[in-house]
Amino acid sequence: MEISDSLKRIPSSYIREILAAASDKNVISLAGGLPDEKTFPIDLMTPTLAELSCMPNVFQYGATAGYGPLIDYLTTRFQLPESHSVMITTGSQQGLDLIARAYINPGDVVVMEAPSYLGAMQVFGLVQANIVTVSQNESGPDLDELEQCFKTHSPKMFYAVPDFHNPTGVCWSLATRQHVAALCIEYKVAFIEDAPYRELRFTGEALPFVSDFCPNDSILLRSFSKIASPGLRLGAVSGKSEFIAPLIKVKQGADLHSSVPMQALLLGLLQHEDFPLHMENIRSLYQTRYQVLFSALEKQLPENCTAHAVDGGMFVWVELPPCDTFALAKTLLANGVAVVPSPVFYPQPDQARAALRLNFTNATEEALEEAVSRLAQGLNQVI
Amino acid sequence: MEISDSLKRIPSSYIREILAAASDKNVISLAGGLPDEKTFPIDLMTPTLAELSCMPNVFQYGATAGYGPLIDYLTTRFQLPESHSVMITTGSQQGLDLIARAYINPGDVVVMEAPSYLGAMQVFGLVQANIVTVSQNESGPDLDELEQCFKTHSPKMFYAVPDFHNPTGVCWSLATRQHVAALCIEYKVAFIEDAPYRELRFTGEALPFVSDFCPNDSILLRSFSKIASPGLRLGAVSGKSEFIAPLIKVKQGADLHSSVPMQALLLGLLQHEDFPLHMENIRSLYQTRYQVLFSALEKQLPENCTAHAVDGGMFVWVELPPCDTFALAKTLLANGVAVVPSPVFYPQPDQARAALRLNFTNATEEALEEAVSRLAQGLNQVI
The missing domain is CATH 3.40.640.10 (Type I PLP-dependent aspartate aminotransferase-like (Major domain))
Structure with missing residues (x-):
């Protein structure tokens, strides 16, 4: 049965694909947008x-x-x-x-x-x-x-x-x-x-x-x-x-x-009377993780890459010099770290400026440190 | 903000309206399609x-x-x-x-x-x-x-x-x-x-x-x-x-x-090991209610109306001689019983044959008996 014209316009989700690949135990995933299971109240x-x-x-x-x-x-x-x-x-x-x-x-x-x-x-x-x-x-x-x-x-x-x-x-x-x-x-x-x-x-x-x-x-x-x-x-x-x-x-x-x-x-x-406390705990956990990720990025990123500081949320955006970000994401995956390349976030992917989205809410501090090492190593190979 | 053309084609749901009216405590509703809350396992x-x-x-x-x-x-x-x-x-x-x-x-x-x-x-x-x-x-x-x-x-x-x-x-x-x-x-x-x-x-x-x-x-x-x-x-x-x-x-x-x-x-x-028993209980309850409704209909419906027997499900369909079923449903509602008139179930409502849908799963036997009395009384007035 032929699918509708409107569905034909929808590309299959690259994020779903990369998330599937990232389920490998040897890969640290910064690709998803998942909250940490431990924070669920x-x-x-x-x-x-x-x-x-x-x-x-x-x-x-x-x-x-x-x-x-x-x-x-x-x-x-x-x-x-x-x-x-x-x-x-x-x-x-x-x-x-x-x-x-x-x-x-x-x-x-x-x-x-x-x-x-x-x-x-x-x-x-x-x-x-x-x-x-x-x-x-x-x-x-x-x-x-x-x-x-x-x-x-x-x-x-x-x-x-x-x-x-x-x-x-x-x-x-x-x-x-x-x-x-x-x-x-x-x-x-x-x-x-x-x-x-x-x-x-x-x-x-x-x-x-x-x-x-x-x-x-x-x-x-x-x-x-x-x-x-x-x-x-x-x-x-x-x-x-x-x-x-x-x-x-x-x-x-x-x-x-x-x-x-x-x-x-x-x-x-x-x-629940403890709901405000729960919110404080989430924010505090994510702040710590963000700080670990961001300071590691500042130390280890190649000079021509820029990580943007944030005041909240779940993501850090790393801008790169012009490059094939899909190929880069693949290399990084082989290097044991999953990230999302910028073009998937553009309605016109060919207009994308090279960048990567990194999530910091669903990995431990140790994993975030290690992920940045792998990321920096990969970037130094490619860029 | 103007709604989309596709939404403009959708009439507002008459059933929702009649269900709202049927929430009056003095009305026995056979209009909905609800299972009995007491059957929830x-x-x-x-x-x-x-x-x-x-x-x-x-x-x-x-x-x-x-x-x-x-x-x-x-x-x-x-x-x-x-x-x-x-x-x-x-x-x-x-x-x-x-x-x-x-x-x-x-x-x-x-x-x-x-x-x-x-x-x-x-x-x-x-x-x-x-x-x-x-x-x-x-x-x-x-x-x-x-x-x-x-x-x-x-x-x-x-x-x-x-x-x-x-x-x-x-x-x-x-x-x-x-x-x-x-x-x-x-x-x-x-x-x-x-x-x-x-x-x-x-x-x-x-x-x-x-x-x-x-x-x-x-x-x-x-x-x-x-x-x-x-x-x-x-x-x-x-x-x-x-x-x-x-x-x-x-x-x-x-x-x-x-x-x-x-x-x-x-x-x-x-x-759950008792799930099959739960299913038997539901079927048995609904069968009893159906039988009460159906035999009351057979006894009390005017001769020119036909209730169709069923082997299961939640509804009985009552065919009527040609009439304005919306006006009839309104009269019946005033008479204390809510039912759904046939045209709402037709993509081309003007092609509807006059009928009413009666639900038997969400009213007690007593309520079903009383509902049929009210229904018969209303039908005798109108038809």
Whole structure:
């Protein structure tokens, strides 16, 4: 049976392939985007897991928008105004997919930074959006380029990850956030703010969401994969209610609703008195690992390579002199370290600037040290 | 923000609306398709719920195709040949959605029986399929009409619910199953077999799947909502591996994977020694309720109305003389009983023959008796 035209446009995921290769025990993987299993707050979930046995209602069909008590809790926690609402999705990945399906016609322009999150490229690709990119600097998207792009292309949406961007780790400055929000309002472009890493800040103060500056022109996606557990597959999408209603309608066809026992489990976790302590522990662990990775990189990277410092998130971006990064990643894999080459993060891979994405959340300090040695050795061979 | 053209084609769900109205305490609802909460095998799930606390791996990101141990178990349980594989979906509703997205281009012809499952009409509508219908008789689809339809329209797929069809309760005969399979092979039409009610047979012997007669030209969807619990949101899709691979690719973008703790919970349940007893108990409960409903209908329905007997499933279909079934459903609701009028189950609602769908799984015997009294009273007023 021939596959659909929209699916034909989706390349098979290089990351999936490299992750498969990286499962070799002799390879240290900095390729994935996995939180450390040891950080999962299972102790804090255990009481709710036991209570589920006494909650037959959570095993019944549920509301498409989400489990009522969780919706109520998040509405308060997120301080949503009367005009806004929140819905629960099967991971924030589903939130993105619903947005694409509810709003994008083939050929509609969606703006992204380049490089950008692979999963977003997939869902917007599947609805045959015309993805237009703007370049990114240390404080976010290039603003002149962005305005020019809005003028030229009249895009429907601007999708971005302003907090600890995947793959670059860039955190947008306050001024950039305000400026982007103003542009979105002026040019009537919906801002799709994807914030899965926001809670993983280990240095400095949290900045407002971009959406805080354009609350009626944005949709905000939050993930519970990094602060609770990815296995639960829960995310939350919020925005003004008329933006959310079409997403609920698509979700009816997509999966009716997300797992209700998992939503009840998440609610119990978020309400647990030790949840803030759990968050501190995660941040502290990841900060230590980041520091180990980053200082090793600073010491050992060849001079023509640049590792970019971050204040949080899960990734460090290493820029390289022009080279074939796929061949490099292969060499590094043979050298016992898995990384992701930059072109996979570009909607137009041939426009990629040579770089590597390194993850620091799912390897021990010792492994990170050793990985950098292998990386430096490999780079010195090739570059 | 303007919604997508494909979403504009989807009418808002009348069933959702009537279900909302039916939440009134004075209304007995035969409108939904809910299993009885009391049948959920929570006792059988409790041991696994406790074990989850010791399984940190199920809280990590998982494989898109599903949790390995569950996949292995189902491969054996379903007796899949080497060439076939199974994947786990977020409810079998997602399986349908993935099939539509992976294979259907706008305008591609999908054949269904009329009436048909609303959720299927939604997902095929969202991908802008051209839905062509064939009529249904007591033993399944009209076979001459089906062959003519295959000849005329060269459809890509034939979607059907051969076991205890939603909404009519019809169970295809063995001869019809064999004939449909042969037609699908001859005309190269993929048979999409949706089997959520198959395990709810309370009379007679199980017939082979239609897919058993065309294993290389079919995709089979199974649900765990009726035998375990709908809240878990788990289904399974199987077929030859080259049919399944594109579904996995779409699922990567749709939600990465289904909840892993829920998959582990399901595995524990299916392996529990008392699971077969649990299934017997469900069947026995639903048989009793069906018998109560059906004999009350036979006694009290006006002469020009016909209730169709079933051997399993969740629904009884009551055919009526020509009338405005929406107005009738409204009158019945005011009379304290909620039912679903036939046009909502037709891709072309104006072609609907007047009928009502009655659910018998989620009301007590007393409530079913009372509901039929109210129904008969309302029908006598209107018809």
